[in-house]
Amino acid sequence: MLQAAFVLCLVILPWSAVPEIRVQECESAGDQPAAEDVPWQAMVQFKKIGICNGAILNTNYILTAPDCVRDKVPSDLGVRVGYRRRYDGDFAGVCQVIIHPQSSKTNQSSNLALLKLCEPLDPSETIKEIGIIDKQPKNGAEAFISGYGSYNNSVYYCDPLTLRKKAVQLYDLKACAAERRLSAPTISVTDLNFCAEKKERLCSFHKGAPLVVDGKLAGILSFGDCSTEPDVFVNVLYHKKWLQANTKEI
Numbered sequence: 001m002l003q004a005a006f007v008l009c010l011v012i013l014p015w016s017a018v019p020e021i022r023v024q025e026c027e028s029a030g031d032q033p034a035a036e037d038v039p040w041q042a043m044v045q046f047k048k049i050g051i052c053n054g055a056i057l058n059t060n061y062i063l064t065a066p067d068c069v070r071d072k073v074p075s076d077l078g079v080r081v082g083y084r085r086r087y088d089g090d091f092a093g094v095c096q097v098i099i100h101p102q103s104s105k106t107n108q109s110s111n112l113a114l115l116k117l118c119e120p121l122d123p124s125e126t127i128k129e130i131g132i133i134d135k136q137p138k139n140g141a142e143a144f145i146s147g148y149g150s151y152n153n154s155v156y157y158c159d160p161l162t163l164r165k166k167a168v169q170l171y172d173l174k175a176c177a178a179e180r181r182l183s184a185p186t187i188s189v190t191d192l193n194f195c196a197e198k199k200e201r202l203c204s205f206h207k208g209a210p211l212v213v214d215g216k217l218a219g220i221l222s223f224g225d226c227s228t229e230p231d232v233f234v235n236v237l238y239h240k241k242w243l244q245a246n247t248k249e250i
């Protein structure tokens with residue numbers, strides 16, 4: 001239908017460059033879900049602008065990608081939950097950032113970051129935690145991603161406005177690793193990742209977007225681009241212990 005015209009882009013924004021470019025609404029791919037369809041969805045904000053996606057692990061912690069939060073002070077970060085459009089929903093401040101010690105700009109195995117909220121979220125129909133998968137889904141399994149994208153063609157920068165949800169299929173990891181070795185030689189895809197197939201040329205969602213299989217969190221978007229190449233997620237099944245250890249409240 002409209003997909004061909006849609007360009008949904010993942011960009012790592014050097015924020016100092018933002019004021020030079022014009023802001024417009026993002027054009028994005030996928031359906032527009034209701035907030036209660038993806039109640040675990042979080043938008044990570046930096047100085048009140050949406051920069052990344054995340055998932056609600058529990059009322060105190062949001063899981064996202066390290067690239068979104070590295071070298072930023074917690075007081076500049078925030079999280080928006082229970083929304084469908086910008087300015088909907090609840091805002092929560094971030095008091096602590098915990099980056100996975102093995103996170104790396106190249107090796108995609110452990111690219112996870114936890115945001116500890118200053119105040120616990122108030123759960124509702126549109127704000128709920130999501131559990132982590134208990135077993136490895138098969139290649140080709142049906143999944144979906146949700147979140148915001150952004151678009152940068154050096155003239156426009158778009159501030160993500162509308163939440164999107166997109167059905168995807170898990171893609172063979174070895175094939176993904178081989179394709180990504182050619183198209184993105186600086187990153188390495190390992191057994192601790194998931195890849196999701198793109199059937200057409202599309203820009204990826206912002207990093208941190210949750211990948212969900214059978215109602216449970218399977219992955220967090222770690223690397224994507226504007227291409228037909230698969231998106232790369234961190235497989236959270238392999239990080240359950242780290243996640244549990246770091247989100248436990250004492």
Ligand SMILES: *[C@@H]1O[C@H](CO)[C@@H](O)[C@H](O)[C@H]1NC(C)=O
Pocket residue numbers: 102103107108109110188190
């Ligand atoms: C990538 O990092 C993981 C730990 O996060 C490690 O187990 C693995 O050996 C690394 N792989 C490569 C190719 O460096």
Ligand SMILES: *[C@@H]1O[C@H](CO)[C@@H](O)[C@H](O)[C@H]1NC(C)=O
Pocket residue numbers: 011012013014017018152153154157
């Ligand atoms: C936008 O993309 C251009 C390349 O098309 C790049 O040179 C520029 O740094 C990017 N700007 C931002 C803010 O990401």
